[in-house]
Amino acid sequence: MTALDRTSTVAVVGVGTMGQGIAQVALLAGHRVLLHDAAPGRARVAADAVAGRLDRLVAKGRLGATDLKDALARLVPAESAADLAGASLVVEAVVEDLAAKQSLFAELEAVVGDGCLLATNTSSLPVTAVAGALRLPGRLVGLHFFNPAPLLPLVEVVAGAATDAAAVTTACDTAAAWGKTPVRCTDTPGFVVNRVARPFYAEALRVYEERAADPATIDAVLRECGGFAMGPFELMDLIGQDVNEAVTRSVWEAFFHDPKFTPSLAQRRLVESGRLGRKTGRGWFAYGGDTGGSRGAGEAGVRRPEFQPQTAEPAVCPSYVVLRGDLGPARAVAGLVAESGIEVREEPADGPGAIVLPGGAPLRLADGHPMPAPGVRFDLALDYRTATRIAVAPCDGAHAEAVDQAVGLFQALGKDVSVVGDVPGLIVARTVAMLADLATDAVARQVASARDIDTAMRLGVNYPLGPLEWCELISAGYVRDLLDALHRASPTGRYAPCRELRRRADAAEGVFSS
Structure with a gap:
């Protein structure tokens, strides 16, 4: 199997923001797209919303009028699941509930042909479990787009325990034909991005909990020294504290409470207080006026004091x-x-x-x-x-x-x-070391290739370097030694270097175990 032919019909089930985005991607790739939702009338509303987005692309000069007309002719609301019978690919984007997804795919399997590829856009549920109730589980694959799907290039293609290799290849080739960058990964908690990215938030929260620096300063250091596009606190506010914490908790629980993924009590308290970030007007920072503008800007576009990092006054340089x-x-x-x-x-x-x-x-x-x-x-x-x-x-x-x-x-x-306060590893160093450790462990466990992990982290969360590239730049030995020191300071297992990182560092130094 290769990429789906453009004459193939693609169905999207679940027409919220993500479903609409996926439909737009498939539509502009030339496919006939069916939109379906269990709620009556929602498919038609979603089709109108997609049409409105395409109109805006025309207004911006990014889509021609003829292309718009052709695309709209291929966009079809489907009120009944039975209308999806002719689809070659069905992408599910419904609520993150295992029972709901299993029920949906069982219904779809009774409608579509045996050659139809089924895909779930889940970001947190095991693909293996979603496919568990199917008659043909080998044709179900994870196809995890990132929001907003039309803009972000990364797609994680996830193989469940029963997924056929041909299904994974077709999903990868199709995503590439749609202009996306697919990365292959196995069915592991958090897949690649949500697994490897946890330390970016967790270490910032730990530094804050240790009272070494305030959120604005931690953000500024990671942006202006570490090269990250956004600081973790402003990013958590943008994602939503409840959403970010739920992902962390889901990965932690899926790994049987592995200390490397332990959630933050400070973030839990923020969620319990209802301070969920931009969507509620306050999270780590307060937002007023246009929250979609510059970081921490109010209506006048000026940063409020709480967004200002702690910056030392001018001092005399030594001679x-x-x-x-x-x-x-x-x-x-x-x-x-x-x-x-x-x-x-x-x-x-x-x-x-x-x-x-x-x-x-x-x-x-x-x-x-x-x-x-x-x-x-x-x-x-x-x-x-x-x-x-x-x-x-x-x-x-x-x-x-x-x-x-x-x-x-x-x-x-x-x-x-x-x-800042004298905490082990300071801010950037401990964050990068933990990212490198989790990425190295993921490679060793064959979650994904080193190249795909670095690609996923650069494209999925906009890191300036992939964590494995970064580890090579600063040396595995430096990362190992830093984590060993952190582990001695906090011997919970959170900072213990993974076996593969230690092996790589030792090998680079010419140390080989017998």
């Missing part, structure tokens, strides 16, 4: 620093210091690489280990040259002069500086 040893993933900082005109004196290292400030305080990259007095840690950056913000954390007992010198040094490199 010189001493470079001791290799800074590892932060070695670019040494070059930037030299380029800025600050004198760099080099000395041999007798321990971890460091930039020694006047007065003797070491400035070191976050590695998960406690920083001995009077040192200062700084966070990992995606690219130290282009980063516009850096987080620094003084250890207990650090002198104010050392903190000022660290702040002044990074300000001289053109960075805003946020001084």
